[in-house]
Amino acid sequence: MQNDPRRTESALRIVWIYPDLLSTYGDQGNVLVLEQRALRRGIPVETVHVRSADPVPETGDIYLIGGGEDRPQILGAERLRRDGGLHRAVARGATVLAVCAGYQILGTTFGGEEGQPVPGIELLDIASGRGKARAVGELAAEVAPELGGLPTLTGFENHMGVTWLGSAVRPLSRTIVGTGNGDGTEGCYSGRVVGTYLHGPALARNPALADLLLSWATGPLAPLDDTWYDRLRQERLAAVLPAQ
Amino acid sequence: MIYTARGDEADPRLGSDVMSQLPFRAQVASALGRTAATLSRMTGRGDGSVIGGRVGLVLEPDLLRKLAQDRKLVLVSATNGKTTTTRLITSALLELGEVATNAFGANMPAGHVSALSQAKRAPYGVLEVDEKYLPDVLDTTGASVLCLMNLSRDQMDRAAEIWLLAQKWRRAVAGKPVHVVANCDDPLVTWAASTAGQVIWVAAGQRWKEDSWCCPECGGPLDRKDSDWACRECTFRRPQPHWVLDHDMAIDPRGQRWRLDIQLPGQANRANAVMALAVVEIFGVPVQRALPKLAEVRSVAGRYTTVERDGRHARLLLAKNPAGWLEAFDVTDPALPIILAVNAQGPDGRDTSWLWDVDYRILRGRPVFVTGERKLDLALRLDTAGVPFQLAGDFTEALAAQPPGRVDVIANYTAFQHIRTEFGRAE
Ligand SMILES: [Zn+2]
Numbered sequence: 001m002q003n004d005p006r007r008t009e010s011a012l013r014i015v016w017i018y019p020d021l022l023s024t025y026g027d028q029g030n031v032l033v034l035e036q037r038a039l040r041r042g043i044p045v046e047t048v049h050v051r052s053a054d055p056v057p058e059t060g061d062i063y064l065i066g067g068g069e070d071r072p073q074i075l076g077a078e079r080l081r082r083d084g085g086l087h088r089a090v091a092r093g094a095t096v097l098a099v100c101a102g103y104q105i106l107g108t109t110f111g112g113e114e115g116q117p118v119p120g121i122e123l124l125d126i127a128s129g130r131g132k133a134r135a136v137g138e139l140a141a142e143v144a145p146e147l148g149g150l151p152t153l154t155g156f157e158n159h160m161g162v163t164w165l166g167s168a169v170r171p172l173s174r175t176i177v178g179t180g181n182g183d184g185t186e187g188c189y190s191g192r193v194v195g196t197y198l199h200g201p202a203l204a205r206n207p208a209l210a211d212l213l214l215s216w217a218t219g220p221l222a223p224l225d226d227t228w229y230d231r232l233r234q235e236r237l238a239a240v241l242p243a244q
Numbered sequence: 245m246i247y248t249a250r251g252d253e254a255d256p257r258l259g260s261d262v263m264s265q266l267p268f269r270a271q272v273a274s275a276l277g278r279t280a281a282t283l284s285r286m287t288g289r290g291d292g293s294v295i296g297g298r299v300g301l302v303l304e305p306d307l308l309r310k311l312a313q314d315r316k317l318v319l320v321s322a323t324n325g326k327t328t329t330t331r332l333i334t335s336a337l338l339e340l341g342e343v344a345t346n347a348f349g350a351n352m353p354a355g356h357v358s359a360l361s362q363a364k365r366a367p368y369g370v371l372e373v374d375e376k377y378l379p380d381v382l383d384t385t386g387a388s389v390l391c392l393m394n395l396s397r398d399q400m401d402r403a404a405e406i407w408l409l410a411q412k413w414r415r416a417v418a419g420k421p422v423h424v425v426a427n428c429d430d431p432l433v434t435w436a437a438s439t440a441g442q443v444i445w446v447a448a449g450q451r452w453k454e455d456s457w458c459c460p461e462c463g464g465p466l467d468r469k470d471s472d473w474a475c476r477e478c479t480f481r482r483p484q485p486h487w488v489l490d491h492d493m494a495i496d497p498r499g500q501r502w503r504l505d506i507q508l509p510g511q512a513n514r515a516n517a518v519m520a521l522a523v524v525e526i527f528g529v530p531v532q533r534a535l536p537k538l539a540e541v542r543s544v545a546g547r548y549t550t551v552e553r554d555g556r557h558a559r560l561l562l563a564k565n566p567a568g569w570l571e572a573f574d575v576t577d578p579a580l581p582i583i584l585a586v587n588a589q590g591p592d593g594r595d596t597s598w599l600w601d602v603d604y605r606i607l608r609g610r611p612v613f614v615t616g617e618r619k620l621d622l623a624l625r626l627d628t629a630g631v632p633f634q635l636a637g638d639f640t641e642a643l644a645a646q647p648p649g650r651v652d653v654i655a656n657y658t659a660f661q662h663i664r665t666e667f668g669r670a671e
Binding site for chain 1: 628
């Protein structure tokens with residue numbers, strides 16, 4: 001664990017939860033994008049990688065949880081529940097981005113190796129199970145307007161999950177192309193806790209979503225030169241959406 | 245001579261030895277398979293190895309079992325290095341006699357059928373096996389030796405998940421009369437191999453560790469000290485190795501040290517070489533006889549080959565996943581410019597997220613050129629890592645942008661094949 005007790009109070013504290021269990025599909029990319037977008041605006045950053053044998057600090061600003069295979073997902077959920085650090089952080093108003101297996105963990109239940117229900121950690125009012133077919137491919141979706149007019153969401157999904165949204169969460173987006181939650185929506189949010197099935201990584205494909213999470217932690221942000229982000233977004237969206 | 249799945253020597257006669265012992269249907273299926281392979285090559289569709297095998301399998305599902313009978317077979321599997329290691333083992337086993345092998349990476353059962361039916365008299369076989377197919381191919385062929393090297397994250401939209409794979413391997417080798425040669429520096433491989441009756445442990449190293457911080461037995465944390473590792477919560481730990489790779493030296497089970505003077509570059513290939521030495525010793529090829537044969541191998545299916553155009557000499561490195569890129573960086577020359585080419589077609593994996601698992605900062609200070617169908621993914625990745633780069637429309641353009649002299653190239657699967665095709669698939 002790279003937990004530095006001498007951290008400066010002013011630094012943005014990013015906590016990557018369980019990279020030893022829940023890190024596949026380039027999940028590190030979401031950490032790197034947040035770091036870079038803060039640093040380019042002159043905001044100092046401290047990133048803490050919390051291994052699964054270590055306690056989750058509750059004083060972070062933004063928490064990231066990634067994807068994983070069935071067994072690591074079950075182990076990760078058990079440890080997060082036992083640890084309680086993430087729950088305390090959310091109660092303090094921390095921001096969370098959870099992706100794929102990590103997204104499912106935040107709900108009340110998800111499907112295990114044989115499809116058996118496994119208890120989640122109940123930070124989001126969702127329940128997930130196993131779908132019939134694997135959803136693999138590019139996804140495009142319109143972001144919920146309440147989140148402030150974010151541009152079209154783009155990413156790559158690769159999962160067997162189906163997720164039902166309860167009344168205490170709102171869909172993150174409505175799909176144009178792709179499967180997402182399985183009901184025409186993709187991901188969800190509640191307060192500052194956001195879940196999504198999207199890889200790509202999600203924040204590399206969607207810098208506006210990265211900035212939304214950053215702004216929840218730091219307040220309003222100056223614009224950046226997003227040339228490379230924009231070129232990649234245009235290419236990916238053009239590959240799946242009909243010509244405008 | 246080496247008989248390969250490519251079938252350059254395709255012989256329409258249904259001949260002696262292994263073939264003549266096959267039932268008539270299997271013989272016809274095998275001969276038809278070879279004809280299809282020849283057609284595939286003549287029509288320029290590729291090495292011919294897979295198409296030949298597919299025809300054969302449709303006609304005779306038991307063909308692989310029959311072709312494998314009465315031969316001494318080695319199966320080689322891993323996430324990375326299986327094509328090269330297959331080649332190294334083959335090279336050394338040729339000391340004993342003819343060897344059937346799928347030298348061109350056609351590593352599923354169709355490719356195995358094709359390889360074995362091309363080499364009807366070969367008493368030995370060395371087959372590269374796709375990780376997912378290993379349990380089936382082991383069952384079908386009854387191979388006597390398994391060589392298991394490493395497991396790490398690969399293209400997730402097509403490859404199986406690695407904990408699950410390790411579990412399937414573990415079940416497949418349990419109680420089988422097979423000799424397993426396994427890399428004990430890789431905890432997942434160790435876990436998979438440890439149910440086998442006879443295991444030769446090789447400390448072949450593990451550069452990429454991001455997929456093995458947790459115990460595959462209980463999920464607890466693995467504590468590591470140098471190359472040793474042990475679970476903090478259960479009894480699973482690194483076994484005592486029989487063979488050790490110590491930088492450029494191989495230490496054999498008797499403690500004798502051998503300098504690995506091989507032409508293939510990098511630590512990953514020295515790891516492949518020590519695995520090959522351990523395998524061929526089981527067949528009775530001693531290190532002193534095997535080493536000179538390993539040293540003869542210069543390039544494998546185009547990997548490490550240098551292609552030339554207008555005074556630009558480009559060395560081609562294949563890297564398909566994060567662990568592979570780490571190994572490729574180890575081989576590249578920091579003084580040279582470097583061209584990176586990334587595609588995302590089916591065989592590459594269509595999800596490029598894995599680029600974010602590779603640490604590109606090692607390239608800072610080198611002229612970096614980015615190309616391939618997914619160059620924009622790589623561009624953003626490098627920009628985020630603070631690595632300056634130039635975009636090139638394609639490989640030819642990237643090469644032309646170099647000053648005359650040497651340049652390194654790292655490409656993923658279809659990008660690599662594209663470059664090879666453009667340069668005439670030269671070995
Ligand atoms: Zn353990």
